[in-house]
Amino acid sequence: MRVNPTKTVNELISALSYISDIEKGLNIYHAWRVAILSSQFAKNRVSAQMLKYIFYAGLLHDIGGVGFPSHIIHYLKRHDKMSRHLLLSHPIIGAQLVSNIPEMTEVAKLILDHHEWLNGQGYPRAKTKNKIPFGSQVIRLADSIDIALQTGRYHNLKKLKDKMSLNINKEYSKKLFALAFAILKEGKFFNRIVRRRNIPIIFQEIKDRVSFIHIPFKIDAIGKTLEFLAQVIDMRHPYASGHSLRVSRYALAIALAMNLDHDEVTRIRWAGLIHDIGKINVSRYIMNKPKKLTKKEFEEVKKHASLTQKIMEMLPSLKEIALAASSHHEYFDGSGYPQGLKGNQAPLSARILVICDAFDAMTSNRPYRAPLSPTAACHQLNKLSGKQFDPQITKIAIPLFKNLGL
Ligand SMILES: [Fe+2]
Ligand SMILES: [Fe+2]
Ligand SMILES: [Fe+2]
Structure with missing residues (x-):
């Protein structure tokens, strides 16, 4: 399977920063606007390569806050002690996550410092002045501008400027502010950027101008980026830690035991990593609810499979795994969702993922029940063979699962 890593990795980052900003069905475009503003502010001040890093750091700057009960901008708007306490860790978590993506070390560094203030009152390391990389300073200012715009009170350039001028030489330098x-004044840029629909x-436009960060062919860049994505997806649900990675590993073990060819094995591993991406779009309240869900809430969760399908449409490079990823709740007897595919109508990779997903759910802790032992879970799988699961795959999976040593 020949998939272009540069195109795919960059596509994945844009898509992730898009979906993590969806709130109650509406996109608030925090990450996209911060990336646009930062790269515009920095465009004539840095090399073309650094501009790419700043743009992608803008896209991912708040990714460490994906697990928060509400979108991060709400805590930034509040300025209270509780919010600050919660916020302190997100630059570190974000930088750690992003540093696992090949060629993104510089991006991770900019993310780490995106809440540092010139006067040392920022976090996480209370850096001062030129100890803060220029790219992080630019993102800091762009971030604050977007937060002000998100309140709806500063949609007038003069008002915004007055408000932002209060933090000159505290949060950002006078030079950067000017x-x-x-730039905001230039060619009515401000009037364009203020409207969400623009x-x-x-x-x-900016993405094309900045162009992609080059990712070499020789490393498993796409797999690594998908692992990063899997971690971000699982952060959204406090009980899902490690779920996507485990599902992918179980599926890989089955694919290898079935002697499938290398491309098919890769597709299965990748689809396992991304299968729950639609969950980022399910309401935070439901995803974080510590109790058993009501029927209506469960219907909402069920939408994640079709949401995965929609998100996969934003990732044309990965079209070969789109169906596998979004069919991980299709049951062998046709009683699953979202399409009710029966037997071989669901691709082999999806039939493998269904059983791995179920096994991991059964053996994981939930607030309302203890995890099943692998043996007890395998007993359940056996009972559902031919109904939920493809009997041939069940036969291969059970001995593998029993020997996992969980
Ligand atoms: Fe942030
Ligand atoms: Fe932000
Ligand atoms: Fe899952």
Whole structure:
């Protein structure tokens, strides 16, 4: 399978930063607007390569906050002690996660420092002045501008400038402030960026201009990026830690035991990593609810499979795994969702994922029940063979699962 890593990795980052900003069905475009603003502010001040890093750091700057009960911007708007306490860790978590993506070390560094203030009152390391990388300073200012815009009170350039000027030489330098507001004024840029519906258009323009961070062919860059994605997906649900990675590993073990060819094995491993991406779009309240879900809430969760399908449409490079990823709740007897595919109508990779997903759910802890032992879970799988699961795959999976040594 020849998939271009540069295109795929960059596509994945844009898609992730898009979906993690969806709130109650609406996109608030925090990450996209911060990326646009930062790269515009920095464009004539840094090399073309650094501009790419700043743009992608803008896209991923708040990724460490994906697990918060509400979207991160709400805590930033509040300025209270509790919020600050919660916020302290997100630059570190984000930088750690992003540093696992090949060629993204510089991006991770910028993320780590994106809440540092010039006067040392920022976090996580209370850095000062030129100890803070220029790219992080730019993201800091862009971030604060977007937070002000998100309140809806500063949709007028003069008002915004007055508000932002209060933090000159505290949060950002006077020079950077002047540069940013000159750019916002240029060719009515501010009037365009203020309207939410313009953001996707401006984003596309800037993304094309900045162009992709080059990812070499020789490493497993796509697999590594998908592992990063899997961690982000699982952060959304406090009980899902490690779920996507485990499902992918179980599926890989089955695929190898079935002697499938290398491309098919890769597709299965990748689809396992990304299968729950639609869960990022399910309401935070439901995803974080510590009790058993009501029927209505469960219906909402069920939507994640079709949401995965929609998100996969944003990732044309990965179209070969789209169906496998979104069919991980299709049951062998046709009683699953979202399409009710029966038997071989669901691809082999999906039939493998269904059983791995179920096994991991059974053997994982839930607030309302203890985890099943692998043996007890395998007993359940056996009972559901031919109903939920493909009997041939069940036969291969059970001995593997029993020997996992969980
Ligand atoms: Fe942040
Ligand atoms: Fe932010
Ligand atoms: Fe899952």
